[in-house]
Amino acid sequence: MLAATLFRQIIREGRLTLIDAQGQRFTFGQGDPAVTVRVTDRKTEFKIGAHPKLYLGEAYMDGRLVIEEGTLYDFLYICGRNVLRLENHPLWGVFERAGALLRPLLYYNPVGRARKNVAHHYDLSGELYDLFLDDDWQYSCAYFYDPQGETIEQAQQNKKRHIAAKLLLDRPGLEVLDIGSGWGGLGMYLAQEAGANVTGVTLSEEQIKKSRRRAKDAGLDEQVQFQLQDYRNLTGRYDRIVSVGMFEHVGTRHYHEFFQKIHDLLADDGVALLHSIGRMSPPGSTNAWLRKYIFPGGYTPALSETLGVIERRNLWVTDVEILRLHYAETIRRWYDRFQANRDRVRELYDERFCRMWEFYLIGCELSFREMGQMVFQMQLTRQQDAVPLTRDYITDWERAQMDGRQSAAAE
Structure with a gap:
């Protein structure tokens, strides 16, 4: 599961439990706050793992990322405290380099x-x-x-x-x-x-x-x-x-x-x-x-x-x-x-x-x-x-x- 691989690499502060589409539970990190989230389908699991900065929010909006225990604030707090480790994620460098190349187009505002x-x-x-x-x-x-x-x-x-x-x-x-x-x-x-x-x-x-x-x-x-x-x-x-x-x-x-x-x-x-x-x-x-x-x-x-x-x-x-x-x-x-x-x-x-x-x-x-x-x-x-x-x-x-x-x- 790509999303589980992602969270395993980055979560150190706070405890996050992830329930995948098959009902398997994965726990990452330790300490407070403690949050449990469920991803409802395998496609969403893959998208979150591949590009979390886009698809975490999208999955929450669409009800495909469900907060089972804790709050959305706690979940995003854990993500924010650990976000710097995302730079080591194998796919993240690809998106960052793509963003740098597209920067002139993305922020072109005639x-x-x-x-x-x-x-x-x-x-x-x-x-x-x-x-x-x-x-x-x-x-x-x-x-x-x-x-x-x-x-x-x-x-x-x-x-x-x-x-x-x-x-x-x-x-x-x-x-x-x-x-x-x-x-x-x-x-x-x-x-x-x-x-x-x-x-x-x-x-x-x-x-x-x-x-x-x-x-x-x-x-x-x-x-x-x-x-x-x-x-x-x-x-x-x-x-x-x-x-x-x-x-x-x-x-x-x-x-x-x-x-x-x-x-x-x-x-x-x-x-x-x-x-x-x-x-x-x-x-x-x-x-x-x-x-x-x-x-x-x-x-x-x-x-x-x-x-x-x-x-x-x-x-x-x-x-x-x-x-x-x-x-x-x-x-x-x-x-x-x-x-x-x-x-x-x-x-x-x-x-x-x-x-x-x-x-x-x-x-x-x-x-x-x-x-x-x-x-x-x-x-x-x-x-x-x-x-x-x-x-x-x-x-x-x-x-x-x-x-x-x-x-x-x-x-």
Whole structure:
């Protein structure tokens, strides 16, 4: 049995029992957690053994991989703790080399394909996102001061404040561009808290409809404009540029294009802030299951390949911050809310969709806890003196905003 051979080679931490299609039991590893899974047919056994990073998730979605004892979280935790040994699997090198050869094609995102890829994920039912996101619909890494005591709403407010502080919003009326503006929450925050004039662009039709409606309802539709447009088609100059959770969809072949556009759109004394998922390891490839079912065209960049491009675009990197476990805590809260509303999600879609999103959310949480994923925030300028010499201005702005809110609440 190829799947049993695979798990025998890689499982050391945690105890996994595998029941094959004939009812035979194989146990691998030791310690906690302890999980028992059953594979329902021989074809699935072979596919999991040959290409686990694609077919484990697919088999779970289709009900051909069944959790008999323990939880899906425990099973994926065991896989995550032992995943590095997968590199020694005889077939794995073949898929990795194939992925390297196909990399230029897999992450090629011209305008038309980019819009299609965005629609695959972000044009799902708005009610789905309403069931698990915070009340501002922030679908990116939150920022936790106290992971045990803060709600997702508080942590997402912290994130917006932290990003705004790094943008150095030192006067009202600044022209701000938000590339990948989501459902509009960050743009509205920058307008409300700092008096900025915001232009947000996205390729998602569902996001643009909700963003415009929210801005109008808040009386900000003159101050915050949302456009259904690819950033590559933008012209003009902006005092500030921000991009949150969008760079992962750019594609490695387009990094030069992305940072050249940042350079061209940014005012001479302007400030840009890039917030992106990254990896602590060298450049690699996107998980095959995630690329097929969740984020087609998506890729998690390494700092080395990102900085190398920036160096050739005549931009200063004036600040870098690495957020490590913040996204794990964020996704854990999304998963809990998703599970609390699972019956409604099943009504919107079906059981297979629910299982797909369970696998997605748990797998992503564990990738930040166990598999080297992180988030980086990178501040960019055209001039080296565009921001103060020390980082004190970031903390000072955040504290002033928090003190102001506390005073207003006390009144």
